[in-house]
Amino acid sequence: MNEIRGFVGKEGRPKNVGIYVHVPFCLSKCHYCDFCSVTGADGSKKDAYVSRICDEVREFADRIKQTGELPQADTVYFGGGTPTLMSAEQFARILEAVELNFGISQSAEITAECNPRSADLKSLSRLRKTGVNRLSIGMQSIHTRELKALGRIHGFHDFKVTVCEARDAGFDNISADLMYGIPHQTRESFCESVETLASLAPEHISSYCLTVEEGTNFHRRRDSLDLPDEDTVGDMYDDMCEILTKYGYHKYEISNFSKEGKESRHNLKYWTGENYLGFGSAAHSYFDGVRFAHSRDIDAYIEGKGTIIDVEPIDKREAMNEYVMLGMRLSQGIDVSSFKERFGEELLEAFGKIRQYSPEFVEISDQKCRFTEKGTFVSNSVLSDVLDFGE
Ligand code: SF4
Structure with a gap:
């Protein structure tokens, strides 16, 4: 990262950075999962992995220091895998390494992903004491048949217990994952999942539409999966937006909903082109205009x-494309003056084609450029027309 630099924008290196830590350990492998994760890792393997992360945090900080001011971490995100299969001590070691080498801001958002049955009141209380202040729990569905079809090992009861125990442990910022387009799911069964989850009032909900990825158990059985059709999946998305609005959630990104002020600060960094550094196998980074990734080989x-692997400096045009592509996923869209500040160009001059679209689909003002609710449904085709990837 010290040798290669891509486009960094007129403001130069930002003062803050998001830290992502990939924890590739799971209790069992879900049928749809193509994330980097393994089952059966013992305590010593986890310890060795944590030690390597701590070393790498120090190495990255040392290299970054040689090329300018060291940014402070204002978000830390433990994703996986199932991070809560690490002990609180292992979390603490990593957080200590980040604090010592980058510093962690007082108001940092520190998230850990957690699966039901991977944590209990005792372990969650210990985790909360390490400074982790946000929990992201994988619910996916309330229906046993759907959870079993996904290869999940928890039931809805386990999810409810984990939410209660997380609250008792002091977590006042909880996110839950919800999936649609999954085997055996109907519009009605999905609406039940959405309503039931919303009634438990997590601060944040992330939704995922199932995609059948190569190399997964689902991919091998793709012709025999009982999946809902495309129209039904579209209806499910509409139903979800309607139900969650009724429960006081606002859709701040195409697939993410939150209570006021509880948007994921870490994920917002991805969508607004901020710097982030990823540690651990398969973790991705974007720093000083360079995108790079770790291989999936845990050993x-x-x-x-x-x-x-894949060190890729991003030039200005590519950075502008990505900024627009990701920023238009947000309900607030793109801030026109922030675009000008970063790239030194007017958004509507750089992407003039966007003016051709009706205000029914794209709302353009002096401050913002964003998709209307109706525009969200055609966003992919509008963006592929407006952006010039591959030129
Ligand atoms: S718990 Fe998550 S990371 Fe682990 S196997 Fe299931 S989907 Fe993959």
Whole structure:
């Protein structure tokens, strides 16, 4: 990262950075999962992995320091895998390494993903004491048949228990994951999942539409999966938006809903082109205009052997494309003056084609450019017309 630089924008290196830590351990492998995760890792493997992350945090900080001011972490996100399969001590070691080498701001958002049955009141209380202040829990569905079809090992009861125990442990910022387009799901069964989840009042809800990825159990059985059709999946999305609005959630990103002020600050960094550094196998980074990734090989990562792959400096045009593509996913759209500040160009001059679209689909003012509710449904085709990837 010290040798190669991409487009960094007129403001230069931002003072803050998001830190992502990938924890690739799971209790069992879900049928749809193509994330980097393994089952059966023992305590010593986890310890070795944590040690390597701590070393890498120090190494990255040392290299970044050589090229300018070291940013402070204002978000930390433990994703996986199932991070709550690490002990509180292991979380604490990583957070200590981040604090020592980058510093963590007082008001930082520190999230850990958690699966039901991977944590209890005792472990969640310990986790809360390490400074983790936000929990993201994988519910997916309330229906046993759907959860079983996904290969999830928890039931809805386990999810409810985890939410209660997280509240008792002091977590006042909880997110839950919800899936649609999954085997055996109907519009009605999905609406029940959405209503039931909303009534439990997590501060944030992330929705995911199932995609059948190569290399997964689902992909091998793709012809025999009982999946809802495309129209039904579209209706499910509409139903979800309607139900969650009724329960006081606002859709701030195409697939993410939150109570006021509880948007995911870490994920907002991805959608607004901020810097983030990823540690651990398969973790991705975007820093000083360079995108880079770690390989998925967990053992090679532990041994510290050449694990950074795909180093890709992003030039200005590419950075502008990505900024628009990701920013238009947000309900608030793109802030026109922030675009000018960062790229030194007018948004509507750089992407003039967007003016051709009716205000029914795209709302353009001096301050903002965003999709209307109706425009969200055609957003992919509008963006592929407006953006010039591949030129
Ligand atoms: S719990 Fe998450 S990361 Fe682990 S196997 Fe299931 S989907 Fe994949």
